[in-house]
């Protein structure tokens with residue numbers, strides 16, 4: 001029997017993941033283009049056909065068209081991410097093609113970035129760095145004053161694995177109250193001391209609002225002009241989930257008018273964000289380029305688990321992390 005073949009979409013893949021395929025006698029091809037290139041999808045569509053498995057590590061949507069182009073022999077797909085908002089799940093279910101993802105192993109790395117952004121935005125790192133760069137270091141007792149984490153209320157929207165890891169970290173910062181909202185009651189909340197409240201209450205009472213929920217039809221633009229109005233004037237908004245959860249036009253207005261204190265964003269819409277985007281010009285918007293899971297160790301683990309998802313499906317078994 002000829003070996004199964006897997007196309008790995010988007011530029012490169014950690015050796016740790018490639019080794020798993022090799023050990024299991026699966027041939028791999030790494031599609032050499034990066035998904036921010038203009039003609040990425042066009043070229044990909046011409047090179048998709050004939051593979052038994054796909055690692056879809058790109059923000060571009062995997063649609064029925066892609067599945068048609070890939071061909072009927074396609075037996076398994078894995079994301080190399082926790083979020084699967086870029087997949088047409090209904091279409092995959094209809095065709096019986098299993099989709100895996102790589103949750104859990106990235107919880108700590110993403111939560112670290114969340115806490116980093118929370119501190120950076122609350123303590124005005126961007127403004128401070130820019131003052132140094134402009135030779136305007138003019139210390140005074142009222143200069144570059146931020147917000148305290150100690151004694152604050154932190155609201156987490158989405159208390160999944162990453163949300164829980166954020167709370168665990170912030171427990172060391174003497175936060176006075178943790179709130180969460182989400183689709184369901186989380187049994188872990190009690191142990192962590194996090195109270196479930198409706199969204200409006202969370203927004204009205206939190207000094208820090210951390211977005212850690214998946215992007216769905218319900219959460220798209222969850223943070224908009226109306227919900228931003230519910231937030232406190234001193235509130236810091238952190239997004240480590242998906243850019244589309246925030247209406248960025250409304251966020252720009254809220255930050256510019258100091259309706260909220262600051263935002264720390266690891267994710268935006270679109271990605272990559274154009275360098276002349278108005279949000280980048282705001283001193284109270286601290287933005288980094290989707291670095292959530294970007295550590296060597298975490299990416300290795302994600303690559304290994306995505307490879308295991310595919311191999312298990314080839315063996316007719318349930319994936320390590322099936323999404324449906």
Ligand SMILES: O=C(O)C(=O)CO
Pocket residue numbers: 080081082083084106110241290291292293
């Ligand atoms: O895994 C994901 O979905 C991420 O975006 C990690 O940052």
